[in-house]
Amino acid sequence: MxxxxxxxxxxxxxxxxxxxxxxxxxxxxxxxxxxxxxxxxxxxxxxxxxxxxxxxxxxxxxxxxxxxxxxxxxxxxxxxxxxxxxxxxxxxxxxxxxxxxxxxxxxxxxxxxxxxxxxxxxxxxxxxxxxxxxxxxxxxxxxxxxxxEIRHAMAGMKTSSGGNLIEWMSELGxxxxxxxxxxxxxxxxxxxxxxxxxxxxxxxxxxxxxxxxxxxxxxxxxxxxxxxVLDGKQFDANFVGAIRQATASPDKAVRFQSLAERWIPTFSVGNYMDYRSRVPKAFVEGSSDWLVMLQRRWNGGKSPYSPAFFHGISSTDEKDELGFTVYDAKQLAAALR
CATH class of the missing domain: 3.80.30.30 (pyruvate-formate lyase- activating enzyme)
Structure with missing residues (x-):
């Protein structure tokens, strides 16, 4: 903080x-x-x-x-x-x-x-x-x-044309x-x-x-x-920041390095949160623990929130020198034209 x-x-x-x-x-x-x-x-x-x-x-x-x-x-x-x-x-x-x-x-x-x-x-x-x-x-x-409970509360709500809203949403997917x-x-x-x-x-x-x-x-x-906000630094050291940079790049590749170059916290994960459920015991000091935690998130692992979670981004078989997956933003870049 x-x-x-x-x-x-x-x-x-x-x-x-x-x-x-x-x-x-x-x-x-x-x-x-x-x-x-x-x-x-x-x-x-x-x-x-x-x-x-x-x-x-x-x-x-x-x-x-x-x-x-x-x-x-x-x-x-x-x-x-x-x-x-x-x-x-x-x-x-x-x-x-x-x-x-x-x-x-x-x-x-x-x-x-x-x-x-x-x-x-x-x-x-x-x-x-x-x-x-x-x-x-x-x-x-x-x-x-x-x-x-909310599904039950809205069960009788109609669409604009008079149909059942929940059934309509289920049909859409x-x-x-x-x-x-x-x-x-x-x-x-x-x-x-x-x-x-x-x-x-x-x-x-x-x-x-x-x-x-x-x-x-x-x-x-x-x-x-x-x-x-007029006088503020926009925080873009996140997946979205890396994705947006990729859509403007020639190869449309989403690379972890573009996020790391923006900012990684100075102190270890343990200075900010309970790292025991996030980082293996062998990596609990210095900045390396951030890379371990972020790699698990970036590459997918147990979490669904990798860059590929965002619509228009797809995973590739390529990995960088640190083992981070490289993602493809071509579909998103085309949609944003």
């Missing part, structure tokens, strides 16, 4: 927990954090569905910050919005928030999540309205079904990654291509929220929003 902070890598408030819940009215913890970030001019991404930030004391701090503010909305027709998220604002209210933030000069992004299969046209129309309201970027993420079920990448790709072109026609940046499509975004961070 100290190395990240010294490099002024943008941080996010609201990635897992909304920073503007009703509890904030009582304790004001987020307000105190905003004051510190403003004093340091630290690059920040804020994600929320709340509205406490519209109070003068919060807006006063936000206007002093080096930040991009991201709002969220479900990609469905207005009458279905309460079924997807009971506490969600109406989309007209979201547009109003965007306008208020933009009037103060704050950069704003919109995350449309979930995009419901068969409601893609609604999501594209929302992006158009958001662009007119002044957003700089829109990201899209398809519906995930994280548990049997479902894939399980971790605890979640979502559409297979091939079923998502046509909309991702359309949404990307749509955003570019609107003059705004595009973000792909589905993990397999992150390299299709206009930025390196999650959903592409972090590159909107």
């Amino acid at each position: 100290d190395e990240f902070l010294l490099r002024r890598i943008p941080i996010q408030l609201g990635g897992l927990q909304d920073p503007f819940t009703p509890l904030e009215r009582e304790n004001g913890v987020t307000l105190q954090i905003l004051k510190v970030l403003a004093e340091e001019n630290y690059p920040t991404l804020i994600s929320t569905k709340g509205d406490i930030f519209l109070q003068d004391e919060y807006l006063d701090q936000l206007t002093k910050m080096n930040l991009v503010f991201r709002l969220s909305a479900s990609g469905v027709s207005e009458h279905l919005r309460p079924k997807i998220d009971r506490r969600a604002d109406s989309f007209p209210r979201v547009l109003e928030k965007i306008s208020i933030l933009r009037s103060t000069g704050i950069k704003v992004a919109l995350r449309i999540q979930p995009v419901i299969p068969s409601f893609e046209e609604v999501a594209l129309d929302m992006a158009s309205q958001a662009a007119n309201a002044g957003v700089h970027q829109v990201s899209f993420e398809y519906l995930k079904l994280p548990s049997e 479902l894939k399980k990654v971790g605890p979640d079920w979502s559409l297979k990448p091939a079923a998502k790709e046509p909309f991702v291509v359309r949404a990307r072109k749509h955003c570019h026609r609107l003059g705004i940046k595009f973000g792909a929220g589905d993990t397999e499509f992150i390299p299709w975004s206009d930025g390196n961070g999650c959903c592409g929003s972090s590159d909107l």
Whole structure:
């Protein structure tokens, strides 16, 4: 963390927990954090569905910050919005928030999540309205079904044409990654291509929220929003950074060396996390343990999240001098033209 902070890598408030819940009215913890970030001019991404930030004391701090503010909305027709998220604002209210933030000069992004299969046209129309309201970027993420409970709760939900949503998603093809079920990448790709072109026609940046499509975004961070931060160093020492460099290279080869040249932590894995489940006992000192851990992830091993996990990237039989697999990004490069 100290190395990240010294490099002024943008941080996010609201990635897992909304920073503007009703509890904030009582304790004001987020307000105190905003004051510190403003004093340091630290690059920040804020994600929320709340509205406490519209109070003068919060807006006063936000206007002093080096930040991009991201709002969220479900990609469905207005009458279905309460079924997807009971506490969600109406989309007209979201547009109003965007306008208020933009009037103060704050950069704003919109995350449309979930995009419901068969409601893609609604999501594209929302992006158009958001662009007119002044957003700089829109990201899209398809519906995930994280548990049997949610599948049961949505069992009666209809597609835009009146069919059963779960049955429709099953016909399109479902894939399980971790605890979640979502559409297979091939079923998502046509909309991702359309949404990307749509955003570019609107003059705004595009973000792909589905993990397999992150390299299709206009930025390196999650959903592409972090590159909107004015004074920050974009963290690209990751698989996505290596993939994006490969798509611009003559041979379109994704090599681990391009990641290592960006940054590898100075201290051993044990300085940052419990290495016992990640690194063999023989490699627990110095920087070599990072290479061991990263090679297991990069080459696939027990984890599905190698570069080949990303749509448009394929594995090859070639390995570099350290034993890292070389991947092929030609398909992705062609799709991004």
